[in-house]
Amino acid sequence: MKQRNSTKITGSLYLLACLILLLGFSPFTVAQAATDSPTSYQVVFDPEDGSSYKDWHKVTVPEGGKITDRPADPQKEGFVFEGWAYAYEEDGSPMLWNFETDVVSENTTLWAVWGKTCQVVFDPENGTGYSDWYKVTVPEGGKITDQPTDPQKEGFVFEGWAYAYGEGGSPMLWNFETDVVSENTTLWAVWENGTIVAFDPDDGTTEYPDFYKTVVKPGDKVTDIPADPQREGYVFGGWAYAYDENGKPLLWDFNRPVGDENMTLWAVWNKAYLVVFDSENGTEYKDWFKLTVSEGGKISVKPDNPVKDGYVFNGWYSHLDADGKPVYWNFDKDAVTGNMTLWASWSREDNGNHATGGNGTAGADNNSAGNIQDKTDTSGKNPTTGNEGNYFLGFLAVLGVLSFGTLALLKNQR
Missing domain, CATH: 2.60.40.4270 (Listeria-Bacteroides repeat domain)
Structure with missing residues (x-):
């Protein structure tokens, strides 16, 4: 009896040991779990804009983790924000934190890096007051990527924006693809005398102030053309620059360059x-x-x-x-x-429905004499005689006898 109990105890201990091993418990792991805890560090964002420490953005990041929570880009008058630096080179160049790859290994302060900015002002030179001039802020050494739409000036063609003028008064145009800003800059609109082309719809209702007008540089083609006008009872026939002795309109060829004199084009109407x-x-x-x-x-x-x-x-x-x-x-x-x-x-329409046939009667019975189909089987197979059903009944009878005999033998053996 004691031996049996001993065996039971041994088996229980064995099962308990196996359970501990499976669950990963040991005196060492339990002690380690009680003493170990994950390490985390504080990351502080210093905007370097004069704000006090209590207002700085602070986050806690696990050791080896990336910074996923950061503040909105700060603002500073006259400067452009360039990123967050964790240290500076010997020459003072900032070493920017890479939020995609860099991980935290200690308490860290990140300082805002500021670049100097320059103001660029666009003077349209068309009578517009300074308060309405277009102004943008550009990082020092950067290109101007934001510019206004081309200005308009009656009787002139806009040529571009000049940052200075040469000795002969020729404008030095700013190249927005290559030029960079190094200081506060004013760009002046450059204007050239143009040829005014007015489109007279000649519809009896539109007056001159409402004519469509475009300004073209002398020697250039007219590319800004209005939509074809409409007039009740007429078809638009093109734009005429003059009429011959017989009153026939001379249509303007828009592949032809304009001269230096203002011109009017009249709509040509054909009676419809x-x-x-x-x-x-x-x-x-x-x-x-x-x-x-x-x-x-x-x-x-x-x-x-x-x-x-x-x-x-x-x-x-x-x-x-x-x-x-x-x-x-x-x-x-x-x-x-x-x-x-x-x-x-x-x-x-001639339908051509004339009935024809052997007996001249439309719709004759297909089974009438001469149309009876031969039903003789020419496949060469023997006709079905019904023996297949007899074979099946015989098979069932044999199966029944065999089943009865098997049951009888099993009963005798008992």
């Missing part, structure tokens, strides 16, 4: 006529295809051919001749001289 396509298939007028064509012009756009049940579409005709036959419109040659209607011409 309404062309209506009457499909004569029951469609109401409001749904008819309509278009406007200039006087003497050809009809270049037409609707899809209409459809009418039981009829064939022949074409579009403008009138009937003396015999009452339609005179078809020739879209390649005929010109429009007034408002007009084109009518659809139709011919009755």
Whole structure:
């Protein structure tokens, strides 16, 4: 009995030891867990803008961890913020903290690094007061990346921004791709006399102050062109710079450079006529295809051919001749001289449904004499006789006998 109890105790101790090993407990680990705790450090952000320590941003970071919580970039009048330095080189150059890779290993102070800035002022030289001039702040040694839209001045073409003028008064233009700012700078707009091109819509309602105008440098082409104007009952034909002796407009070629004299271009209007396509298939007028064509012009756009049940579409005709036959419109040659209607011409459809057959009777029975199909099997296979069913019944009978015999043998063995 004692031996059995001893065996039970030994087994219990063995199981307990295994459990301890599985869970990772030991006297040493328990003691270490009681004494060890994770180490963390304080990181302080000094904005170096005159604020006191109590207002500085402070965070706690685990040893070996990255700084994920940092303040918004500070502001300082006349300077631009460049980053946070954890130390400085011998020559005073800041060593910036890399928040993507650097990790904390001790209590740390990060100082704001400030770069000197310069103010850049854009003087449009078009009468605008200083308070409305465009101004930007740029880091010393940096490029100007923010500039205003090109200014406007009546009768002049804007050439660019000058930072100084040469001995002959020629402007020295600022190159925004390469030039860098080293001090407070003023840039002056450079203007050159231009040619004013006015577009007169000649529509009887628009007055000169509302004409579309653009200023072009002499020798350049007119590239700023208004949208084509609209006029009731007319089609716009282009812009004329003059008219010949017969009153025919001379259209301006926009690939041609302008001179040094201001000019006006007049809209050319051609009398327009309404062309209506009457499909004569029951469609109401409001749904008819309509278009406007200039006087003497050809009809270049037409609707899809209409459809009418039981009829064939022949074409579009403008009138009937003396015999009452339609005179078809020739879209390649005929010109429009007034408002007009084109009518659809139709011919009755010839269905061609003539019944033919051996007995002359449409719809004859397919099983009538001469049409009876031969049902003889020519596959070469023997016809089904029904023996497959007899084979299946015999199989079931044999299976039953075998099952009964097996049960009887098992019973006798008991």
